[in-house]
Amino acid sequence: MAQRAGRLSFARLRAQFTKEVLCTLRDPRSRMVVFMPPLLQLLVFAFAATLEVRNVDVAVHNQDAGRWSHELIRRLEGAGFIAQVRSVGSAGALRDLLDRGKAIAALEIPADFSRGLAAGDGGRVLALIDGRRSNSGQIVAGYLSAIAAEVGAEAGAEAAPETAPAAVRHWFNPNLVYRWFTVPGLTGILALFSALLITALSIARERELGTFDQLLVSPTSTPEIIISKSLPALAIGSLLGLLMIAAAAGLFGIPLTGSFGLLAASLVLFILSVVGIGLMISAVSATQQQAILGAFAVGVPSVLMSGFATPVENMPVLLQWLAQGIPLTHFLVIVEGSFLKAMPPGDIFMNLWPLAVIAAVTLTLATMFVRGRLQ
Amino acid sequence: MRPSDAPAAAAPRAGTEDAVVIDGVSKRFGAVWALRDLRARIRYGRLTGLVGPDGAGKTTLMRILTGLLAPDAGRAAVAGFDTVADKEAIPVATGYMPQRFGLYEDLSVMENLRLYARLRGMDAERNADLFAELLAFTRLAPFTQRLAGKLSGGMKQKLGLACALMARPKVLLLDEPGVGVDPVSRQDLWRMVQALTDDGMAVVWSTAYLDEAERCGSVLLLNRGELAFDGPPADLTGRLRERSFRLEGLGARRRAVLAEALDLAGVGDGVIQGAGVRVVLRAGAEAAPIRALAAREGARLAPAPARFEDAFIDLLGGGPGGTSALAEGMPPVDLASDVAVSCRNLTKRFGDFIAADNVSFEVRKGEIFGLLGPNGAGKSTTFKMLCGLLKPTRGEAHVVGLDLRRATGAAKSRLGYMAQKFSLYGLLSVRQNLEFAAGVYGLEGAARRERIGEMIAIFDLGAWLEAPPQTLPLGHKQRLALACALMHRPPVLFLDEPTSGVDPITRREFWTHINGLARKGVTVMVTTHFMDEAEYCDRVAMLYRARLIALDTPDALKRGAASAARPDPTMEDAFIRLVEAEDEAAA
Numbered sequence: 001m002a003q004r005a006g007r008l009s010f011a012r013l014r015a016q017f018t019k020e021v022l023c024t025l026r027d028p029r030s031r032m033v034v035f036m037p038p039l040l041q042l043l044v045f046a047f048a049a050t051l052e053v054r055n056v057d058v059a060v061h062n063q064d065a066g067r068w069s070h071e072l073i074r075r076l077e078g079a080g081f082i083a084q085v086r087s088v089g090s091a092g093a094l095r096d097l098l099d100r101g102k103a104i105a106a107l108e109i110p111a112d113f114s115r116g117l118a119a120g121d122g123g124r125v126l127a128l129i130d131g132r133r134s135n136s137g138q139i140v141a142g143y144l145s146a147i148a149a150e151v152g153a154e155a156g157a158e159a160a161p162e163t164a165p166a167a168v169r170h171w172f173n174p175n176l177v178y179r180w181f182t183v184p185g186l187t188g189i190l191a192l193f194s195a196l197l198i199t200a201l202s203i204a205r206e207r208e209l210g211t212f213d214q215l216l217v218s219p220t221s222t223p224e225i226i227i228s229k230s231l232p233a234l235a236i237g238s239l240l241g242l243l244m245i246a247a248a249a250g251l252f253g254i255p256l257t258g259s260f261g262l263l264a265a266s267l268v269l270f271i272l273s274v275v276g277i278g279l280m281i282s283a284v285s286a287t288q289q290q291a292i293l294g295a296f297a298v299g300v301p302s303v304l305m306s307g308f309a310t311p312v313e314n315m316p317v318l319l320q321w322l323a324q325g326i327p328l329t330h331f332l333v334i335v336e337g338s339f340l341k342a343m344p345p346g347d348i349f350m351n352l353w354p355l356a357v358i359a360a361v362t363l364t365l366a367t368m369f370v371r372g373r374l375q
Numbered sequence: 376m377r378p379s380d381a382p383a384a385a386a387p388r389a390g391t392e393d394a395v396v397i398d399g400v401s402k403r404f405g406a407v408w409a410l411r412d413l414r415a416r417i418r419y420g421r422l423t424g425l426v427g428p429d430g431a432g433k434t435t436l437m438r439i440l441t442g443l444l445a446p447d448a449g450r451a452a453v454a455g456f457d458t459v460a461d462k463e464a465i466p467v468a469t470g471y472m473p474q475r476f477g478l479y480e481d482l483s484v485m486e487n488l489r490l491y492a493r494l495r496g497m498d499a500e501r502n503a504d505l506f507a508e509l510l511a512f513t514r515l516a517p518f519t520q521r522l523a524g525k526l527s528g529g530m531k532q533k534l535g536l537a538c539a540l541m542a543r544p545k546v547l548l549l550d551e552p553g554v555g556v557d558p559v560s561r562q563d564l565w566r567m568v569q570a571l572t573d574d575g576m577a578v579v580w581s582t583a584y585l586d587e588a589e590r591c592g593s594v595l596l597l598n599r600g601e602l603a604f605d606g607p608p609a610d611l612t613g614r615l616r617e618r619s620f621r622l623e624g625l626g627a628r629r630r631a632v633l634a635e636a637l638d639l640a641g642v643g644d645g646v647i648q649g650a651g652v653r654v655v656l657r658a659g660a661e662a663a664p665i666r667a668l669a670a671r672e673g674a675r676l677a678p679a680p681a682r683f684e685d686a687f688i689d690l691l692g693g694g695p696g697g698t699s700a701l702a703e704g705m706p707p708v709d710l711a712s713d714v715a716v717s718c719r720n721l722t723k724r725f726g727d728f729i730a731a732d733n734v735s736f737e738v739r740k741g742e743i744f745g746l747l748g749p750n751g752a753g754k755s756t757t758f759k760m761l762c763g764l765l766k767p768t769r770g771e772a773h774v775v776g777l778d779l780r781r782a783t784g785a786a787k788s789r790l791g792y793m794a795q796k797f798s799l800y801g802l803l804s805v806r807q808n809l810e811f812a813a814g815v816y817g818l819e820g821a822a823r824r825e826r827i828g829e830m831i832a833i834f835d836l837g838a839w840l841e842a843p844p845q846t847l848p849l850g851h852k853q854r855l856a857l858a859c860a861l862m863h864r865p866p867v868l869f870l871d872e873p874t875s876g877v878d879p880i881t882r883r884e885f886w887t888h889i890n891g892l893a894r895k896g897v898t899v900m901v902t903t904h905f906m907d908e909a910e911y912c913d914r915v916a917m918l919y920r921a922r923l924i925a926l927d928t929p930d931a932l933k934r935g936a937a938s939a940a941r942p943d944p945t946m947e948d949a950f951i952r953l954v955e956a957e958d959e960a961a962a
Contacts, residue, residue: 015814
C-alpha cells in the first residue's frame with residue numbers, strides 16, 4: 001500500500017488543500033463573506049465612517065451690543081461646519097433648542113463681552129454643548145474655541161499689536177483629509193473579518209456535515225489539517241487585502257509613501273495570525289452558527305481596541321497590554337505608517353515581530369484545540 | 376391496562392365515517408414529487424401505520440394532514456374537516472406529535488403539561504383530574520418535578536404524547552414516535568396507542584421501521600411518494616405464503632450460501648438470520664433449486680413466517696443479487712494476528728457521567744461484530760474510542776495490534792470508517808469526493824487513478840461523476856460513501872449506523888457488499904439500532920447503561936430469551952429480556 005505514516009505527507013496535504021479551496025469557493029456562505037462585501041464596504045465606510053462634523057446648527061443668545069460680539073457671530077456664520085446660526089432672545093430659548101436637539105452647541109454672550117475685551121482683561125463666552133452627542137460635541141467645542149480665540153487674539157492685537165499669532169501646519173496629511181486616515185485602517189479591518197469568517201466556518205462546516213470525523217479517522221495528522229485549512233484562507237485574505245490597498249492608493253489617491261513590499265509581507269503575516277484565531281474559534285464551535293457568533297465576538301472588540309477609532313494610549317494599562325495581543329493593533333500601525341508616513345523598515349519590524357509571535361501562538365493553540373476535541 | 380383507563384376521546388361524529396380522507400393529494404418540492412396522486416382512507420378505532428423508507432413522503436403527508444402544508448393538488452380531510460378550508464379546526468380535532476415534540480427542556484414535566492393546556496386555551500388549574508389521568512396513563516406521575524431536558528428519549532416521547540392527548544383529539548397523528556426510543560419504552564408506547572384505539576380514536580403511526588408495520592391494524596405503505604400498499608399487513612405478508620424459507624444450521628458457511636442463493640434466478644430476496652439464511656422465492660418460482668442447495672449444504676429447509684419487510688421488497692420486484700463486485704476485486708486480507716480489534720477495560724468519563732464502563736472484548740479477523748444498544752447506552756462512545764475519535768479515560772483499544780493512542784497515524788491507515796448519514800462533501804462533485812478520499816489516505820499517481828477507476832466501475836458511478844453527492848439517489852449515495860471508506864483497502868471497517876433511514880433494497884445491497892468483504896477477511900465493526908440487522912452479525916455486544924451486558928452470537932442471545940410463551944423470540948425480545956434482567960439486578 002502506498003500510505004506513508006509520517007506526520008506530513010504531500011499527497012494528503014494536496015488532497016486536503018484542493019478540497020478546502022473548492023469548498024470555500026463553492027460554499028455560498030463563505031463566498032458571501034469573501035469578495036464583494038469587503039470591497040463594497042470599503043467604498044461605503046470610506047464615505048460614511050468620518051469623524052468630521054459638518055452641517056450642524058449653533059444657537060446664540062447675545063446680550064452684548066458691542067463690536068466684538070458681532071465679530072464673533074459673523075465669524076460663526078462664515079464657518080464651514082455650521083449650517084445655521086440661530087439667534088434667540090432669552091437664555092430659556094437657548095436651552096430649549098439644545099434640549100430638542102435643534103442645536104449641537106449654544107453660546108451665551110454676556111453683556112460685558114466687548115467691554116472686557118477692549119479693556120484687555122479678556123472676554124468670556126459661556127458655551128453649552130450637547131453631551132448626548134459627546135464625540136461631535138467635543139469636536140464642535142474645539143472648533144468654537146478656535147474661533148473665539150481668533151476673535152480674542154484680534155482684539156488683543158489691537159490693544160497690543162506686537163503679539164504674533166501661532167502658525168499651525170499639519171504634517172503627513174496637510175489638508176487633514178479624513179479619508180486618508182480611515183481608508184488604510186479599513187483595509188485592515190475588512191481583511192480581518194474576511195479571513196476570520198472563512199477560517200471560523202471551515203472546521204465548523206465539516207463538523208456539521210460529519211466529514212470532520214471522517215477526516216480525524218484518516219491517517220492525516222492535526223498539523224496537516226491546520227496547514228490545509230490555513231493556506232486557502234491565507235491566500236484569499238491576502239489577495240483581498242492587496243486589492244483593497246490598491247483601491248486605497250488608486251481610487252482614493254492616498255499616497256503610499258512607504259515600502260509596498262514590506263506592507264505586502266506584513267499583510268500576509270497579519271492574515272496568518274488572524275487565520276490562527278479563526279481556526280481556534282472553529283475548533284471549539286459545534287455549528288457554523290456558533291462559529292459566526294464567535295468570529296464577531298472576537299472581531300468587534302478587536303477593532304474597538306486596535307486603536308482604529310480611539311488611541312491605544314488612552315486605554316487603561318491592562319487593556320493596553322491586551323491590545324498588544326490583537327493582530328489588528330500592529331497591522332494598523334504598519335498600514336497607516338506605510339501610507340502616509342513612509343515608515344522606515346526598522347519601525348515596521350518593530351510591529352512585525354509581534355504579528356509573527358501572535359501567528360505562532362494562535363496556530364499552535366488551534367492545533368491543540370483540534371487535538372483536544374479528541375479527548 | 377383496560378381500555379377505560381385511557382383518556383376518553385371525544386366521540387367521533389359517526390361510526391362509519393372515515394377519520395382521514397386523502398383524495399388525490401400531490402405535493403412537489405422543485406423537481407421532486409414528495410407525494411403523487413395519493414388516495415386513501417383511515418378509519419376510527421384502528422392503528423394505521425404510515426410506513427416507508429426515508430424520503431417516501433411520510434412527513435409531507437403528516438404535515439398536510441395537520442394543515443401545516445397545503446397540497447399542490449387534491450384534498451385531504453381529517454375528522455371531517457378539510458385541511459385547507461377548515462384549517463383552524465384541525466388543531467382542535469387532532470393531536471399531533473412531530474418527530475421532535477416541542478417540549479420546553481427547562482420546564483418540568485408538570486410545567487410542560489400546564490403550558491400545553493394553556494396554549495390550547497384550557498384552564499390549567501381546573502384540569503387537575505385530566506393531568507392525573509394523563510400522568511397515570513403515561514406512567515410519568517413519579518417524575519412530575521423533573522425537567523423535561525433530563526428525561527430519557529422514551530420518557531420525552533411519552534410526555535409529548537401526553538401533551539398531544541391534552542385536548543382529547545379524535546385523530547392522533549404520530550410522526551416517527553419510535554425514533555431514539557429504547558425497545559422497552561417503545562413497548563410502552565405501543566401499549567398506550569392500543570388503549571387509545573380501543574376507545575375509538577384513530578391513531579396514525581408513521582415509521583421507517585418496516586417491522587413496526589406488522590403491529591398495525593392497517594398499513595399505508597409509501598414508496599417514493601406513491602402508495603405501494605393499503606390494507607392490513609397480513610394481506611401483504613400473506614402473498615409470501617409458501618415462498619419464505621429458512622435454511623437452518625449453516626454456521627460459518629451461511630454467507631457463501633446466501634450469496635449463492637441470491638444468484639439463483641428463482642430467489643428474489645434473502646438475508647442472514649443468525650446461523651441460517653432466510654430466502655424468499657419470486658412469485659411462481661420453483662422451489663427445486665433452493666432445495667438442491669440446501670441438500671448440498673446439508674441444511675434443513677424450513678418454511679418461515681413471512682415478514683413485512685420481505686413483502687415490501689417482493690412488492691418492489693425483489694432485492695439485488697448476491698455477488699459483491701467490490702469484494703470480488705479485493706485481495707484477501709492478510710493479517711499477522713487473528714485478532715483484528717480488541718479493547719480492554721475501556722472506560723470513558725465525561726465529568727461525573729460515565730459513558731462507557733469497563734468494556735472489554737476481542738474481535739477476530741473477518742468477523743462482523745455488532746454493537747447494539749438504545750441511545751445513550753454507550754454504543755457510540757465505545758465505537759468512537761475504538762476508531763480513535765475519542766480518547767479513553769482508562770483502558771486501551773487496539774486495531775490490528777496497534778495502540779490507537781500511540782501509533783495513531785499507522786493504526787488509522789488500517790481502518791475504514793463510514794459515518795451515519797454518509798459524510799460526503801456536498802460542495803465537491805462525486806469525482807472530487809473520490810479523489811479526496813484517495814488523497815487523504817496518501818494514494819498517489821497511477822495507484823490513485825487505478826483505484827478510483829476501479830471504484831467507479833464497481834459501484835457504477837460513471838454517470839454521476841460531475842454531480843454533487845446530495846443529488847444522487849440514496850442507493851448511489853451509499854455506494855459512494857462505501858467507495859470512499861474502502862478506497863485504501865482497509866483490513867478493518869467501522870460502520871456507524873450505516874443503514875438508518877435507508878430503504879430495504881439499498882440495505883440489502885449494502886449487506887451484500889459487507890458479507891462479501893467479510894468473506895475476504897475484512898473485519899467489520901457495526902453499530903445499529905435495527906434489531907433485525909443484528910442478525911447479520913457473527914457476534915453482538917449489547918450495551919446498556921454504559922456497560923456490556925451480553926456478548927454472544929445472535930442465535931445464542933435469542934435462545935437465552937426463549938420461554939414457553941415465546942418459543943421463537945426476536946432479537947428485540949432478547950434485548951428487552953436482558954435489559955429487564957439488568958434493571959432487576961440493579962434494583
